[in-house]
Amino acid sequence: xxxxxxxxxxxxxxxxxxxxxxxxxxxxxxxxxxxxxxxxxxxxxxxxxxxxxxxxxxxxxxxxxxxxxxxxxxxxxxxxxxxxxxxxxxxxxxxxxxxxxxxxxxxxxxxxxxxxxxxxxxxxxxxxxxxxxxxxxxxxxxxxxxxxxxxxxxxxxxxxxxxxxxxxxxxxxxxxxxxxxxxxxxxxxxxxxxxxxxxxxxxxxxxxxxxxxxxxxxxxxxxxxxxxxxxxxxxxxxxxxxxxxxxxxxxxxxxxxxxxxxxxxxxxxxxxxxxxxxxxxxxxxxxxxxxxxxxxxxxxxxxxxxxxxxxxxxxxxxxxxxxxxxxxxxxxxxxxxxxxxxxxxxxxxxxxxxxxxxxxxxxxxxxxxxxxxxxxxxxxxxxxxxxxxxxxxxxxxxxxxxxxxxxxxxxxxxxxxxxxxxxxxxxxxxxxxxxxxxxxxxxxxxxxxxxxxxxxxxxxxxxxxxxxxxxxxxxxxxxxxxxxxxxxxxxxxxxxxxxxxxxxxxxxxxxxxxxxxxxxxxxxxxxxxxxxxxxxxxxxxxxxxxxxxxxx
Amino acid sequence: xxxxxxxxxxxxxxxxxxxxxxxxxxxxxxxxxxxxxxxxxxxxxxxxxxxxxxxxxxxxxxxxxxxxxxxxxxxxxxxxxxxxxxxxxxxxxxxxxxxxxxxxxxxxxxxxxxxxxxxxxxxxxxxxxxxxxxxxxxxxxxxxxxxxxxxxxxxxxxxxxxxxxxxxxxxxxxxxxxxxxxxxxxxxxxxxxxxxxxxxxxxxxxxxxxxxxxxxxxxxxxxxxxxxxxxxxxxxxxxxxxxxxxxxxxxxxxxxxxxxxxxxxxxxxxxxxxxxxxxxxxxxxxxxxxxxxxxxxxxxxxxxxxxxxxxxxxxxxxxxxxxxxxxxxxxxxxxxxxxxx
Numbered sequence: 001x002x003x004x005x006x007x008x009x010x011x012x013x014x015x016x017x018x019x020x021x022x023x024x025x026x027x028x029x030x031x032x033x034x035x036x037x038x039x040x041x042x043x044x045x046x047x048x049x050x051x052x053x054x055x056x057x058x059x060x061x062x063x064x065x066x067x068x069x070x071x072x073x074x075x076x077x078x079x080x081x082x083x084x085x086x087x088x089x090x091x092x093x094x095x096x097x098x099x100x101x102x103x104x105x106x107x108x109x110x111x112x113x114x115x116x117x118x119x120x121x122x123x124x125x126x127x128x129x130x131x132x133x134x135x136x137x138x139x140x141x142x143x144x145x146x147x148x149x150x151x152x153x154x155x156x157x158x159x160x161x162x163x164x165x166x167x168x169x170x171x172x173x174x175x176x177x178x179x180x181x182x183x184x185x186x187x188x189x190x191x192x193x194x195x196x197x198x199x200x201x202x203x204x205x206x207x208x209x210x211x212x213x214x215x216x217x218x219x220x221x222x223x224x225x226x227x228x229x230x231x232x233x234x235x236x237x238x239x240x241x242x243x244x245x246x247x248x249x250x251x252x253x254x255x256x257x258x259x260x261x262x263x264x265x266x267x268x269x270x271x272x273x274x275x276x277x278x279x280x281x282x283x284x285x286x287x288x289x290x291x292x293x294x295x296x297x298x299x300x301x302x303x304x305x306x307x308x309x310x311x312x313x314x315x316x317x318x319x320x321x322x323x324x325x326x327x328x329x330x331x332x333x334x335x336x337x338x339x340x341x342x343x344x345x346x347x348x349x350x351x352x353x354x355x356x357x358x359x360x361x362x363x364x365x366x367x368x369x370x371x372x373x374x375x376x377x378x379x380x381x382x383x384x385x386x387x388x389x390x391x392x393x394x395x396x397x398x399x400x401x402x403x404x405x406x407x408x409x410x411x412x413x414x415x416x417x418x419x420x421x422x423x424x425x426x427x428x429x430x431x432x433x434x435x436x437x438x439x440x441x442x443x444x445x446x447x448x449x450x451x452x453x454x455x456x457x458x459x460x461x462x463x464x465x466x467x468x469x470x471x472x473x474x475x476x477x478x479x480x481x482x483x484x485x486x487x488x489x490x491x492x493x494x495x496x497x498x499x500x501x502x503x504x505x506x507x508x509x510x511x512x513x514x515x516x517x518x519x520x521x522x523x524x525x526x527x528x529x530x531x532x533x534x535x536x537x538x539x540x541x542x543x544x545x546x547x548x549x550x551x552x
Numbered sequence: 553x554x555x556x557x558x559x560x561x562x563x564x565x566x567x568x569x570x571x572x573x574x575x576x577x578x579x580x581x582x583x584x585x586x587x588x589x590x591x592x593x594x595x596x597x598x599x600x601x602x603x604x605x606x607x608x609x610x611x612x613x614x615x616x617x618x619x620x621x622x623x624x625x626x627x628x629x630x631x632x633x634x635x636x637x638x639x640x641x642x643x644x645x646x647x648x649x650x651x652x653x654x655x656x657x658x659x660x661x662x663x664x665x666x667x668x669x670x671x672x673x674x675x676x677x678x679x680x681x682x683x684x685x686x687x688x689x690x691x692x693x694x695x696x697x698x699x700x701x702x703x704x705x706x707x708x709x710x711x712x713x714x715x716x717x718x719x720x721x722x723x724x725x726x727x728x729x730x731x732x733x734x735x736x737x738x739x740x741x742x743x744x745x746x747x748x749x750x751x752x753x754x755x756x757x758x759x760x761x762x763x764x765x766x767x768x769x770x771x772x773x774x775x776x777x778x779x780x781x782x783x784x785x786x787x788x789x790x791x792x793x794x795x796x797x798x799x800x801x802x803x804x805x806x807x808x809x810x811x812x813x814x815x816x817x818x819x820x821x822x823x824x825x826x827x828x829x830x831x832x833x834x835x836x837x838x839x840x841x842x843x844x845x846x847x848x849x850x851x852x853x854x855x856x857x858x859x860x861x862x863x864x865x866x867x868x869x870x871x872x873x874x875x876x877x878x879x880x881x882x883x884x885x886x887x888x889x890x891x892x893x
Binding site for chain 2: 070071074142143149150237238239242244277280281282284285308309310313317321324325327328331332334335336339341342343344345346347348359363364370376377380382383384447449451452454455456457532534549
């Protein structure tokens with residue numbers, strides 16, 4: 001393909017860097033600063049929502065426990081789920097990783113709309129305050145799904161929940177639009193679609209999903225808020241509303257949201273594996289196009305969350321078939337990643353360890369997803385601990401393992417300092433073992449009769465639940481290792497240099513941390529980034545970055 | 553890896569599901585078969601994905617003798633391999649889809665049902681209505697063995713704050729159906745094993761959700777007829793009489809802790825939970841006259857406990873729904889009297 005020749009004159013429009021503290025660190029327009037702001041706020045919410053999970057496990061450690069009151073328990077799991085989905089996983093993958101990495105990988109100096117980017121971040125802290133503040137007025141109790149009519153009968157905290165999630169939704173929609181425009185319009189010269197790094201592909205599909213799907217959730221939330229506040233009966237069946245309408249609209253957003261929560265993690269995986277296997281990603285096009293296929297199909301499967309809601313049989317069938325069909329592109333990805341390890345020169349550094357953990361747990365979560373797709377089996381499994389286990393294998397085993405893989409991989413780029421490898425490996429093994437010990441037994445008790453969202457249970461599940469609770473405490477404690485490692489690196493971390501892992505995408509062709517406005521000159525891209533062993537396919541990159549040899 | 557897969561698949565085939573969860577309805581065996589089918593093919597996928605990860609990481613690790621510049625194979629793709637790993641999963645999914653489709657109609661397809669009955673979800677009780685029985689049965693469902701049942705599933709709508717979604721789950725039957733207010737969904741099943749099994753609510757329905765349990769008793773046709781006749785007799789007599797004077801306050805207190813305290817505090821009227829606080833029930837003018845327009849007396853309270861209540865203060869289930877006997881009512885009244893100023 002011919003290199004697109006461009007003059008640099010038009011793209012040298014650079015604003016002077018901000019000088020005041022507020023411009024620099026608070027209302028910053030710089031995508032890298034905004035990314036760090038997202039990392040810090042989502043990290044804080046992760047700790048709070050994680051503590052709620054530990055409280056729940058304390059209550060469930062034995063049958064008939066009284067660690068929490070029943071109401072407190074119901075509030076704890078509802079806020080835990082809502083916060084993890086909307087205040088942690090979605091914003092950390094899009095707002096934090098997307099902001100930090102995507103503009104660097106496409107050779108841009110910032111996102112298309114920096115002011116919107118700043119605005120979109122600043123919707124988050126109020127959303128977090130509203131959600132966690134809802135405990136003061138009686139937090140929501142009906143889970144992160146808040147099905148009416150029960151959510152219509154709850155105290156005022158549920159209205160705060162509506163407002164919080166609405167704000168997050170607006171933020172997510174804006175960020176989606178912003179990233180889409182950035183990826184379409186601001187790629188470096190020569191970066192065709194098939195030369196884009198796979199994380200950018202994943203971010204593009206995610207941005208599309210956020211932009212299109214989130215508005216549905218906003219509409220559903222607005223209706224719930226109006227019904228709660230002004231008594232307009234959208235959902236209340238005793239006054240002519242339909243509770244099933246909420247379920248449809250909610251899942252029409254929340255199923256694509258599952259992919260909003262996991263596609264960027266797929267992107268992270270696709271970046272890390274070739275770097276540490278020292279060879280090209282296997283099946284670049286298959287991975288890129290399967291992301292797109294998954295993204296489009298995610299709009300056509302929402303009712304598989306509702307197989308016991310009383311859908312007609314002819315409605316269930318297409319949803320079952322389409323859900324099973326999604327397993328095919330997902331399988332293609334997993335097999336391609338494993339095949340990338342084949343005949344590599346593998347360096348088992350911490351980012352790759354987390355990726356391998358991801359592959360193992362996510363494959364398991366994907367397979368239990370098929371068990372849930374089959375309607376007759378789902379009828380038995382639905383709304384039990386089997387679903388709780390499946391969900392955590394996908395969102396923890398998938399998204400959170402992917403997030404930690406990305407953190408260990410890009411930490412040197414973001415901060416300029418390395419994390420300690422031995423602590424990283426200790427973190428991985430404690431997290432991997434305790435994760436499986438926590439969530440694997442849940443499949444078992446779910447299948448044999450334990451429903452979800454209960455504060456107490458039949459004593460026959462007592463032993464298993466005690467084991468799960470102990471494992472969950474270890475899982476929580478494993479996060480402290482990361483926290484210590486992160487804090488320690490600020491002072492004792494080795495200086496990273498521009499490209500410690502010897503990777504080939506554009507974010508590694510500039511200093512760490514990246515300078516204000518990222519690139520002195522916008523590089524020109526000559527080929528796809530993953531051809532390890534070949535010279536780097538960039539022009540206008542300073543020669544000292546053109547080695548791409550790992551230090552480890 | 554082949555051997556581990558084969559062992560795992562053999563394990564799936566011989567795993568005695570019955571020892572852990574009985575198959576007590578006709579379609580349970582089909583659903584377990586479907587489950588086995590999925591688990592059977594999942595085993596090799598899991599073994600090979602994890603096995604190859606471990607094998608590749610060991611086999612292709614960077615060795616100290618490798619130069620820092622060393623890179624792996626430059627191969628980008630392999631179309632035959634990629635075609636196979638697309639086609640095989642797609643074929644498996646297609647097979648699973650067809651098999652699921654084959655099992656599915658047993659839930660929904662019309663059957664010649666011998667019993668057509670209703671199940672209604674309440675906060676937090678399962679109400680069952682039989683044809684030919686004037687009164688409802690609460691939480692203890694009796695079904696004759698080997699008789700096809702069609703159950704119309706719905707939720708109570710009598711009172712706005714009682715109308716929530718519940719779910720009717722009998723794990724041993726492998727059936728589950730959400731009880732949605734405003735919707736009636738018929739499900740079909742045939743119990744085929746004697747015994748008592750759990751009914752569990754699986755849709756969050758409020759503070760009592762964690763303990764919204766019932767039992768289904770699958771009995772012989774003769775036992776069913778006896779039970780049914782007793783129920784008919786009871787409803788003809790209007791149930792056994794309550795003797796409010798003979799209650800035991802200690803037993804009443806224990807029962808109050810166990811059942812009533814989910815919704816009521818033993819505290820002044822304004823300390824509401826779901827219902828009002830019940831201390832000073834017989835004195836406090838804040839307690840409204842709910843039965844005969846006069847201040848509450850033991851007979852009024854016993855009547856509410858017996859028949860339930862629906863009105864300005866919300867709704868309370870009747871004695872069958874609460875699972876209490878007439879002796880229990882007497883004991884509760886005796887206990888409530890001790891909360892007197």
